[in-house]
Amino acid sequence: MNVIEIKKLTKNYGKNRGIQDVNIxxxxxxxxxxxxxxxxxxSTTIKTILNFIYPTSGHGTILGMDIVKESEKIKEYIGYVPSEVRYYDDIKVKDIIKYSQSFYPKVNKxxxxxxxxxxxxxxxxxxGELSLGNKKKVSIAQALIHNPKLLILDEPTNGLDPLMQKKLFNILIKEKEKGNTVFLSSHNLVEVQNLCDRVAVIKEGKIVDIIEIEKAANKLTLKVTLxxxxxxxxxxxxxxxKILTKEENSYTFVYSKDVDSLIKEISNYKIDELLIEKENLEDAFLNYYENYMEEK
Incomplete structure (x- = not known):
């Protein structure tokens, strides 16, 4: 079953870029x-599928329900963390949590x-006394309190310190273990690599690829610095x-063959320093963006 299904979803903002023919x-x-x-x-994609803004064209479903016609019903089953969180300054954290619980009749205290x-x-x-990171934590708690079938998180780690990011990742893994679904929007490629099963890549309002993380990891090349x-x-x-960086006599490049082939290739040269490591997905994604822009 597909928890989210969107087809040719488009949101136009006149001269400003929106999204075009998004399929996920x-x-x-x-x-x-x-x-x-x-x-x-x-964020435009997320706000459109949550019916915070109306699509120009296209359609979609969440949990089998139409994202426009059944938006109110959909929100009973999802938790959402926006990229930017705003609250009234004078309200206390406990009152926010209590207020959030009041929307759901079967919350486990x-x-x-x-x-x-x-x-x-x-x-x-x-x-009003909280930092950005602590406000984000309140937003995450609000999204989780009713055990939603689907979590939609838009840049959830912004403002969180590394230890709290790790705690959030553990929470998301537990949600997956419970059979719930997580939709994680991010520009942090490391967290995507560590958490996600599949990834949609969006560029200039269009989906340019869908990547299976496990398969992509198996195709990673060598990253060589000499x-x-x-x-x-x-x-x-x-x-x-393919050269990534160069500085005087130092070169960092990606190499698609195996280590044995590399050693044989460079054996005729005098090498002062050599570092061979497996390319990580962050490197691969960055190369992907660069290649895509070159093709444009």
Whole structure:
């Protein structure tokens, strides 16, 4: 079953870019990543499928329900964390959580208490006293308190310190283990690599690829850094490498063959320093963006 199914979803803003013919299918029980640079259309897509803004054309469903006609019903089953969180300054954290619980008749109070403890919420603080990261934590708690079937998170780690980011990742993994679905919008490629099953790549308002993380990881090439006065840029290209960075006698490049082939290729050169490592998905995504822009 596809928890999210959107087809040819378009939102035009006149001269300003929106999204165009977006097609995405998200399976039940997966963590689905949605990545792209700032301004690519991630938040616009999310706001459109949540019916906060109306689509110009196209259609979609969440949990089998129409995103426009059945929007009110859909919101009973989802949790949402916006990229920017805003609250009235004078309201206390405990009152926000209590107010959020009032929308859902079957909230487990023990679960809510555990969520607030995990996120280290200071329940007696006023929202105006909180940092951006602590406000984001309140928003995350609100999204989780009713055990939603679908979590939609728009840049959820913005403002969170590394330890709290790790706690959030653990929470999302637990949601997946429970059979719930997570839609994670981010420009942080490391968190996408560590968490997601599949990823949609959006660029300039259009989906340019859908990537399965496990398959992509198996196709990763070698990332090589070497320092040598014997080797120049032409030598690297003749090896079949694609240069990422260069500085005097130091080169970093990606190499698609195996380590044995590389060693044989460079054995005739005097090498001062050599580092060979597996390319990570962050490198691969960055190369992907660069290649896409070159094709444009």
């Amino acid at each position: 299918s998200v399976k039940e029980g997966e963590i689905f990543g949605f990545i792209g640079p700032n301004g690519a259309g991630k 023990e679960d809510v208490e555990n969520i607030c403890n995990d996120l280290e919420l200071d329940m007696n603080k006023k929202m 320092i040598s006065s014997d080797i120049n840029e032409e030598s690297i290209l003749n090896l079949g490498g």
